[in-house]
Amino acid sequence: MKLRQKPDDFLVEELPLHELKQEGKYAVYKLQKVGMTTFAAEKVLAAHCGVQFKHIGFAGLKDTHARTTQYFSVETNNPESGNFKERNVTSELVGFLDQSIRTGDLKGNRFIITVRDLRDADIERVEQHVEQVALGIPNYFDSQRFGSLKGVKGFIAKDVLKGDYESAVKKIITATTRHQKATIRNMRKFILQNWGKWDLCFDEVKKLGLDRTVEGALVIHLANDPQDFKGAFRRTFKGIREIFFSAYQSYVWNECIKQVVRQNSKEVYSVPYEAGKLVFPRKWNNGAQLGTFPLVAPDVQGAAEQMQILANVLKIEKMTLPEFATDEHILVPRQREIMIVPQELEIEAGDDELNKRKKKVVLKFSLPKGAYATIVTKSLFGQ
Numbered sequence: 001m002k003l004r005q006k007p008d009d010f011l012v013e014e015l016p017l018h019e020l021k022q023e024g025k026y027a028v029y030k031l032q033k034v035g036m037t038t039f040a041a042e043k044v045l046a047a048h049c050g051v052q053f054k055h056i057g058f059a060g061l062k063d064t065h066a067r068t069t070q071y072f073s074v075e076t077n078n079p080e081s082g083n084f085k086e087r088n089v090t091s092e093l094v095g096f097l098d099q100s101i102r103t104g105d106l107k108g109n110r111f112i113i114t115v116r117d118l119r120d121a122d123i124e125r126v127e128q129h130v131e132q133v134a135l136g137i138p139n140y141f142d143s144q145r146f147g148s149l150k151g152v153k154g155f156i157a158k159d160v161l162k163g164d165y166e167s168a169v170k171k172i173i174t175a176t177t178r179h180q181k182a183t184i185r186n187m188r189k190f191i192l193q194n195w196g197k198w199d200l201c202f203d204e205v206k207k208l209g210l211d212r213t214v215e216g217a218l219v220i221h222l223a224n225d226p227q228d229f230k231g232a233f234r235r236t237f238k239g240i241r242e243i244f245f246s247a248y249q250s251y252v253w254n255e256c257i258k259q260v261v262r263q264n265s266k267e268v269y270s271v272p273y274e275a276g277k278l279v280f281p282r283k284w285n286n287g288a289q290l291g292t293f294p295l296v297a298p299d300v301q302g303a304a305e306q307m308q309i310l311a312n313v314l315k316i317e318k319m320t321l322p323e324f325a326t327d328e329h330i331l332v333p334r335q336r337e338i339m340i341v342p343q344e345l346e347i348e349a350g351d352d353e354l355n356k357r358k359k360k361v362v363l364k365f366s367l368p369k370g371a372y373a374t375i376v377t378k379s380l381f382g383q
Contacts, residue, residue: 010066010067021097025098026074026098029072055076056072058072071094072091110365111376115363120359126381133379139337139370140273141254148243158319169218174191202219214236247275252296260290261279265288266282278378294335297332345365347361363376
């Protein structure tokens with residue numbers, strides 16, 4: 001099975017929350033991008049409109065390795081300046097709003113996903129699962145949420161919550177992946193091999209001209225104060241630190257929902273993902289009461305059965321609720337829907353033109369904001 005064999009195999013289009021107007025303070029542009037981050041697209045739009053980033057708004061981040069369509073608002077006196085076409089991004093003025101688009105300002109997303117390199121048995125499995133998937137699947141956080149696990153064992157945020165800042169810093173500046181530039185990967189290996197020899201690491205950082213990188217900033221800090229791992233951790237970008245905590249909070253939620261699924265289904269099947277395995281129901285029990293489940297936080301509250309499930313997961317994690325209170329990040333116990341229902345789910349199977357003698361499946365569906373399309377594919381293709 002192959003996902004994203006080419007960018008057009010994963011198409012995403014935002015479903016806007018606000019109805020556009022013919023005039024307003026903020027111009028709204030429909031951007032189509034491929035092979036670039038949302039932040040990179042924002043930078044291109046800002047350059048064309050001649051404005052700073054603070055004058056631009058968007059509802060959420062979109063996948064780099066996909067062809068995506070999303071909406072940006074820009075406070076500008078020259079709306080036509082935002083119309084452009086470049087190699088990897090195009091922008092079209094589509095209307096106006098009286099307020100800027102903010103994070104979360106969307107109804108959901110529409111997806112067209114082509115899954116390739118399939119056998120007849122894979123097609124049969126999809127056909128077996130589609131009826132149940134159309135009725136609803138667990139609203140798990142998927143692998144995209146857990147990029148900070150690549151190249152390391154364990155969660156950086158958990159180390160911090162336990163007060164082990166050295167372990168957290170070690171994960172941040174020594175994790176290696178095949179996608180890193182060779183210079184960065186080699187520097188990280190050098191730091192790992194010479195852990196604690198900060199003057200030596202500092203010299204290597206300077207020699208390679210990496211003093212302005214994350215690795216460089218933390219090594220320089222430790223060369224000046226070898227035991228201040230807490231201070232070194234705080235030298236990382238605030239947005240990155242938030243990602244560390246969101247990842248662990250999301251993992252705990254997933255683990256709780258796995259228990260909910262088992263309690264509300266007589267038979268389940270599991271599918272691997274970045275942080276372990278997810279379980280899906282072959283069929284929900286009649287009268288299954290799902291609703292929402294809170295994300296873990298020091299002040300989390302929920303029904304008795306939910307708090308018991310959370311207690312079970314925290315026991316396995318060797319964590320306690322008070323340990324989630326930290327001055328490094330405020331964890332919010334917001335509620336998340338346990339189940340999502342893919343809307344307008346369509347499935348079309350055919351021959352795969354990119355892989356000889358193999359099949360492909362084209363999936364079309366819409367999801368509410370915050371839900372992961374790859375959870376739909378996992379539920380369809382999982383055994």
